[in-house]
Amino acid sequence: MRAGGNSTAGFNGLKRFKEFRKLVVVGLLALSAQAGFAQTAHVKIGLVLSLTGPAASLGIPARDTVALLPKEMGGRPVDYIVLDDASDTTQAVQTTKKLISEDHVDAIIGSSITPNSLAMIDVVADGETPMISLASSSKIIEPVDAKRHWVFKTPQTDAMMASAIAEHASNHGVKTMAYIGQADALGETFYVEVLKFAQLHKITMVANERFNRTDASVTGQVLKILAAKPDAVVVGAAGTPAALPPKTLRERGFKGVIYHNHGTGNRDFLRVCGADCNGTFLPASPVLVASQLPDDHPAKHLGLEYIKLYEGKYGAGSVSAFGSYAWDAGMLLNRALPIAMQAGAPGTPEFRRALRDALENTKNFPDSNGLVNMTPNDHIGLDQRARVIAEIENGKWIYQPR
Template identity: 30%
Template sequence: MKKLILILLMVIFSITSVFAKIKIGALLAISGPASHIGKPAEIIIKTLTENFNKKNNLNEQIELVIYDTKSQPKIAIQFAKKLINKDKVDVIIGPNTTGSALAIIPFVQKAKIPTMTLVGGTSVVEPVKKYVFKSPQKTSTAIKKIKEYLLKHNITRIGVIADSGGFGQDGIKSLKKNANGLEIIGIEKFHKSDANMTSQLAKLLKKKPQAILAWTVGSAGAKIAKNLRQLDKEVLLIQSHGLADYYYIKLAGNFAENSILPATKFIVASQLPDSDPQKKILIDFNNQFGKLIENSSVHSVYAYDGFNLIIEAFKKSKEKNIPLVDALESIKNYVGVTGVYNLSNKDHCGLDESSMVIIKVKDGKFILIV
């Protein structure tokens, strides 16, 4: 009888082991203003999940639960609670917008659910929150890259225009903190839904800046480009890394010409030297998802890195028998599409300025400058 029970236990253990679940929740802006990022991110995460389950990696299967935040922080909170309390997920990927990511932080922190956000805002991970990570570069990293370029070209007087949302205000905060060597001659705010930003730009231009730094995402950046060029055709326009995307040129057209932007390397992958450590993975990613990205948003690549960082952490967690959050903090020299990640308990992003380049819009295309 004991032998039979032992055999049954071994069979049960074997079945449990083979079909063990990694439960991943995703909060994505599948609809709403950020859907150009959320929709392709959903496709990428679903594809990676299917590939993982086919290969039966780690002798486990992923169960994926996705909710549409509709690009709204309140809805993100609602579904974050559902993922935590009802779905009992092991980890969360998303949201896609800084405002939504900031909104869910208290809930994932309290529940101790590791969360890989897909947003640019620095304040999501600074100061460090034990269970909150991000796969895109921090806003402060993009600001430092811009400052480096400006000072190199003796451009010190800048006017700033930023949206009133989480991303825009995070940009102002990071700029003030890292403005050493720059003179900010004025800061103007706007709502992303505003029809135009002519009055704010006119105020800045009266103060004779050498450059206008715009900090926003989506169609608002195209409006700024158009309004600025209608007022002044010469002053340098610098857009945020949130505008380093194909849709910017599509929306702004000729008004985007000569804009300068900090960007991920993906957008100019073919222009990188062969010695760049990311070039191979960038080409491989482009072969798999290039068309999807070209027709949507470069920023959906963050979902690819976010998902793979989580899987890498699951591997380390299993190998070393450590909590998933500690495994995430132990990831070093991980080459992703967005950059080479070096995470720690003091840095939940793990990317520095070397993960970014400066690009310029020339003849309707992005070209690599630095």
């Protein structure tokens, strides 16, 4: 009896041991598979760009720049998902929601324009996904509140560019100034900054007009401006629609100084504006005049590197500021991503939070527009060297030291 009982117990024990060993092996295989997946998980970066509509000339160079961005970051393959917001705020919001909820991206680059970028802020904050805007307004990142905690940008702010205009105008004897801008967030916020810096330089604003991106004429607005007899006119607009005011001003005989917003830093704008833009000025990204900059300028080396890559693929003279903003966004993510992977694998909330933190802690990082030093209250990190004044002459940008 005793021997038989011992035999049964031994058999059952051996059976349980084999089952336990099987479970252990299955568990180890599962853990190994999970570890392997974590090691090979792709980084997903979504881009919301204005590829059609009035702002297409801004979004297309950014899209074309994607082909130049790193295919791997931190040893992980990178998937770039490029979607068109059609220059429309509603489409920008819907596209951003799709990238976060369906594609589960780790970061978003975009939009190309201010109204769309502002509309995207709530979505990326709710989705706790870092976003790097390619638009100009400082309102996209200021003040850094609970929602803008997730938002960064690479283009110079409208305040930086407005100050450059006011300095140049003051140095060249301008006493009175008029403004004509888009009837949207870009036009409104840029006007506020232009007015502020004009007043600081004792320049009087004598007229303030608006137009829509899709307008075919601004004759009425220009006639009101001419009646005020300003020394200079600032055009607060972006892309090819920004060519309409200067062309109309010249057609109506305006002989004063014309300044553009930095949203005109591309070849399509030069083509559309043509000879009417000769002798006009814009506060520009250093990349537009990189070869003309002093050798000690912090943006010169990487600006020339970007130009070489972009024009090597798309042809001489094809480069624009808007492509460089996308390039800089990619470089910022390339720097931040290996740091973020110490906290979690791509595709996880931990990784996205760590990626946001790594972006905010970027220090002494050179890119094609300057030297980046971000802080919890500064989500662009560029200083005044990141903007220059350029004169347009025969389809070229000419660097103006003062």
